[in-house]
Amino acid sequence: MKQPLHLINPTVKAAAVFCCVVMLSFIYNPYTPACFYIIIVAGVLLAAGIPLKKWLLFTIPFLILAFGCVWTAAVFGKVPTTPDNFLFQAGPISINSDNVSVGISLGFRILCFSALSMMFVFTTDPILFMLSLVQQCRLSPKLAYGVIAGFRFLPLLKDEVQLIQQAHKIRGGAAESGIINKISALKRYTIPLLASAIRKAERTALAMESKGFTGSRNRTYYRTLSVNRRDWVFFCLVLLLFAGSFLVSLCFAS
Amino acid sequence: MQAFDELLTVEQLSFSYEEDEKPVFQDISFELQKGECVLLLGPSGCGKSSLALCLNGLYPEACDGIQSGHVFLFQKPVTDAETSETITQHAGVVFQDPDQQFCMLTVEDEIAFGLENLQIPKEEMTEKINAVLEKLRITHLKEKMISTLSGGQKQKVALACILAMEPELIILDEPTSLLDPFSAREFVHLMKDLQREKGFSLLVIEHQLDEWAPWIERTIVLDKSGKKALDGLTKNLFQHEAETLKKLGIAIPKVCHLQEKLSMPFTLSKEMLFKEPIPAGHVKKKKAPSGESVLEVSSLSFARGQQAIFKDISFSLREGSLTALVGPNGTGKSTLLSVLASLMKPQSGKILLYDQPLQKYKEKELRKRMGFVFQNPEHQFVTDTVYDELLFGQKANAETEKKAQHLLQRFGLAHLADHHPFAISQGQKRRLSVATMLMHDVKVLLLDEPTFGQDARTAAECMEMIQRIKAEGTAVLMITHDMELVSSYADSVLVLHDTGLAFDGSPAQLFSQETGLVQKAKLTLPLLYEWMAFQEEVRDEATVTSH
Numbered sequence: 150m151k152q153p154l155h156l157i158n159p160t161v162k163a164a165a166v167f168c169c170v171v172m173l174s175f176i177y178n179p180y181t182p183a184c185f186y187i188i189i190v191a192g193v194l195l196a197a198g199i200p201l202k203k204w205l206l207f208t209i210p211f212l213i214l215a216f217g218c219v220w221t222a223a224v225f226g227k228v229p230t231t232p233d234n235f236l237f238q239a240g241p242i243s244i245n246s247d248n249v250s251v252g253i254s255l256g257f258r259i260l261c262f263s264a265l266s267m268m269f270v271f272t273t274d275p276i277l278f279m280l281s282l283v284q285q286c287r288l289s290p291k292l293a294y295g296v297i298a299g300f301r302f303l304p305l306l307k308d309e310v311q312l313i314q315q316a317h318k319i320r321g322g323a324a325e326s327g328i329i330n331k332i333s334a335l336k337r338y339t340i341p342l343l344a345s346a347i348r349k350a351e352r353t354a355l356a357m358e359s360k361g362f363t364g365s366r367n368r369t370y371y372r373t374l375s376v377n378r379r380d381w382v383f384f385c386l387v388l389l390l391f392a393g394s395f396l397v398s399l400c401f402a403s
Numbered sequence: 404m405q406a407f408d409e410l411l412t413v414e415q416l417s418f419s420y421e422e423d424e425k426p427v428f429q430d431i432s433f434e435l436q437k438g439e440c441v442l443l444l445g446p447s448g449c450g451k452s453s454l455a456l457c458l459n460g461l462y463p464e465a466c467d468g469i470q471s472g473h474v475f476l477f478q479k480p481v482t483d484a485e486t487s488e489t490i491t492q493h494a495g496v497v498f499q500d501p502d503q504q505f506c507m508l509t510v511e512d513e514i515a516f517g518l519e520n521l522q523i524p525k526e527e528m529t530e531k532i533n534a535v536l537e538k539l540r541i542t543h544l545k546e547k548m549i550s551t552l553s554g555g556q557k558q559k560v561a562l563a564c565i566l567a568m569e570p571e572l573i574i575l576d577e578p579t580s581l582l583d584p585f586s587a588r589e590f591v592h593l594m595k596d597l598q599r600e601k602g603f604s605l606l607v608i609e610h611q612l613d614e615w616a617p618w619i620e621r622t623i624v625l626d627k628s629g630k631k632a633l634d635g636l637t638k639n640l641f642q643h644e645a646e647t648l649k650k651l652g653i654a655i656p657k658v659c660h661l662q663e664k665l666s667m668p669f670t671l672s673k674e675m676l677f678k679e680p681i682p683a684g685h686v687k688k689k690k691a692p693s694g695e696s697v698l699e700v701s702s703l704s705f706a707r708g709q710q711a712i713f714k715d716i717s718f719s720l721r722e723g724s725l726t727a728l729v730g731p732n733g734t735g736k737s738t739l740l741s742v743l744a745s746l747m748k749p750q751s752g753k754i755l756l757y758d759q760p761l762q763k764y765k766e767k768e769l770r771k772r773m774g775f776v777f778q779n780p781e782h783q784f785v786t787d788t789v790y791d792e793l794l795f796g797q798k799a800n801a802e803t804e805k806k807a808q809h810l811l812q813r814f815g816l817a818h819l820a821d822h823h824p825f826a827i828s829q830g831q832k833r834r835l836s837v838a839t840m841l842m843h844d845v846k847v848l849l850l851d852e853p854t855f856g857q858d859a860r861t862a863a864e865c866m867e868m869i870q871r872i873k874a875e876g877t878a879v880l881m882i883t884h885d886m887e888l889v890s891s892y893a894d895s896v897l898v899l900h901d902t903g904l905a906f907d908g909s910p911a912q913l914f915s916q917e918t919g920l921v922q923k924a925k926l927t928l929p930l931l932y933e934w935m936a937f938q939e940e941v942r943d944e945a946t947v948t949s950h
Contacts, residue, residue, distance in 0.1 A: 276507070276508055276512070294506060294516075297506060297507065297508075298506035300508075301505065301506065301507075301508065301549075301550070304550065305502065312777070312779075312782055313782050315741060315744075315746040315777075316775075316777050316782035316783040317782075317783070317785060318746060318770075319744065319746070319770060319774075319775045319777075319783065320770070320783060320785055320795060320796060320839070321766070321767055321770035321771070321796045337785050340825070341781050341782055341784065341825075344781060344825055345779070345781065349503050352498065352500065352503040352504065353503050353504065353505075353506060354465070355456065355461055355465060355498075356496075356498055356503065356504035356505070356506070357506050357516075358461050358465060358491065359456075359459055359461055359491055359495065359496045360491065360495070360516060360517040360520060360564060360565075360568070361491040361492055361517060361520035361521055361568065362516070362520050363520070367522060368519045368520055368522055369518075369519050369522050369523055369524055369525055369528070370519060370525065371511070371512065371515030371516075371518070371519055371525060371528050371529075372512070372515075373525060
């Protein structure tokens with residue numbers, strides 16, 4: 150599972166993603182995001198070893214969202230249709246190229262955001278990410294280890310909801326059909342769920358403290374994460390690729 | 404070392420959560436020598452766990468409680484700034500629930516977590532982690548995710564985390580109560596060997612004493628109000644103060660019960676007891692349940708995804724009988740109960756309630772005939788008061804109200820009628836959850852570990868209650884890890900092992916047969932049967948040598 154992208158320092162990876170997202174937000178032409186999207190997908194599929202099927206599956210909802218964007222911009226766009234930019238007639242609405250171009254730009258921006266996020270999520274161990282934030286960004290260990298401990302609870306929470314559902318079904322009388330019943334069921338689940346969540350959190354906190362955790366920065370690390378040359382190369386590479394996509398757009402625009 | 408033999412001194416320690424509230428425990432004084440082992444006993448809710456947390460300095464800060472009196476570690480008060488920083492290093496705790504004492508995902512990270520807090524350099528850490536894993540013989544678990552481990556393994560990991568920090572005092576807060584009997588016994592033996600080898604002090608809080616009492620010399624007992632009631636040699640307490648202990652709701656080791664009829668010197672060690680012949684009339688024959696079959700299960704299978712949880716299971720539950728369902732942790736006992744209660748759909752197989760398949764029943768009808776008490780009773784509470792809890796889903800009329808009142812009386816909950824169900828004690832919650840099931844005229848009652856986490860008295864009350872329900876003609880099926888309970892209360896026993904039903908018969912049959920099933924299914928023999936097996940072995944050896 151150790152593909153090149155997995156080995157990049159998580160903080161550097163997150164910073165690269167963040168930079169790209171910010172820069173993309175200031176670009177309104179459709180060529181840069183489109184080109185950049187192709188680069189990301191190619192890069193991720195080659196250097197992260199993510200199965201194509203998994204990637205596509207997670208892309209579907211974003212594709213729908215992106216298409217919605219294109220459609221909305223094309224139909225409700227502000228630019229009036231003139232003979233110069235007229236594309237085609239969809240029923241009573243005439244579609245023009247200016248609006249479509251805005252839509253495509255927005256659509257690809259969404260796809261880029263999704264691809265960057267997926268690249269980060271699929272190739273980063275969340276624990277290492279938190280540890281890296283502590284070690285590289287001086288995030289408070291109190292917060293970081295709290296998040297890590299909370300992360301363990303997620304699957305437990307799902308089991309717990311299921312158990313409560315079953316337990317309430319046993320009590321009978323509480324049919325869960327109809328919106329009003331569903332809302333009242335939700336209310337009934339909340340108290341036991343909260344009660345047990347609070348208890349769990351308290352116990353885990355006690356266990357952490359009893360192992361000498363004080364939340365202070367005075368600690369050593371079993372897994373030390375550092376930023377080395379490879380990470381800087383990655384960061385610069387990402388920026389270069391983005392700059393490249395921007396240049397492509399200049400070519401097309403002229 | 405002469406002057407520093409005293410590890411821990413507690414002087415008139417009292418503690419309460421809120422200013423004007425009555426204290427959880429009060430006026431407790433004792434001393435603990437270096438290398439000494441102590442059992443800390445007391446009824447549920449007497450503040451044992453809170454005391455443990457005060458000793459290692461987590462309380463009162465962690466919960467803003469009010470504490471008076473003093474705790475000294477190496478003759479320095481733990482409230483000292485310097486001491487309080489390092490106290491957790493000197494006193495480590497293993498908690499009860501294996502799922503709620505870890506904060507990292509893998510075993511090595513979890514052990515490293517404690518060492519990181521102590522600011523041990525990275526190079527030494529690897530060494531220490533490997534050494535402690537080796538010591539507990541769990542090296543193969545090093546890189547495993549903690550969530551994939553069994554309960555017994557998790558508790559060993561919890562112990563490894565503490566041991567790696569090399570504390571002078573280890574506090575165990577009911578470490579085995581969630582484990583199957585075999586893993587529990589294994590844990591205690593491991594603890595004993597480690598203590599002998601490393602010489603740390605040990606403070607054990609526990610309800611099940613059979614394994615601990617023989618080797619922990621000293622016992623401190625708290626009473627209901629959290630005052631120190633007794634403090635002395637374990638052996639003396641169980642020999643001379645047994646009546647007081649019983650009144651306090653403390654379990655007397657089974658060994659003491661069994662030797663009552665023998666004129667031998669008092670002992671807590673079962674090995675000593677086993678040398679004596681078994682007195683006549685101790686083995687009671689139970690009649691096989693003869694009632695009519697209420698629930699009929701045939702070739703039931705269930706799978707989660709690709710993984711089969713159980714396959715091709717058939718048995719029946721009879722009117723007025725108590726059936727125990729036993730097996731190692733994680734074999735799907737709870738899942739089987741859920742399938743029987745029609746909360747999950749089986750993959751194949753049939754379940755007949757009074758000769759009618761479960762699916763034929765309307766949801767409401769089914770729930771009226773079949774009760775289910777979950778392991779955590781809180782899950783089942785849906786209203787805001789104890790009284791409403793009983794009336795939930797009932798027609799509001801004089802008759803049901805009378806029935807509810809009657810049940811409140813019967814289960815000793817009448818004075819709590821207006822309380823919130825979440826705000827009563829564990830034992831009361833359990834009784835309430837059973838009472839809610841009895842509002843209907845249930846024919847089948849399924850119970851998931853009804854005696855878990857309760858002291859001897861509440862556990863006995865719970866079993867008595869089940870006996871009465873059974874006497875009224877209900878078929879009861881109960882999951883339990885307590886083999887003594889199985890042997891003294893159950894009419895028949897089902898062993899779930901390795902996705903199949905490995906045994907269906909009477910407890911006496913299960914415990915006296917020599918197929919090795921008891922070991923395989925991670926059960927233990929009740930003491931009486933262990934005694935019989937021991938004597939059998941001696942007899943066999945004698946015949947071998949005489950030939």
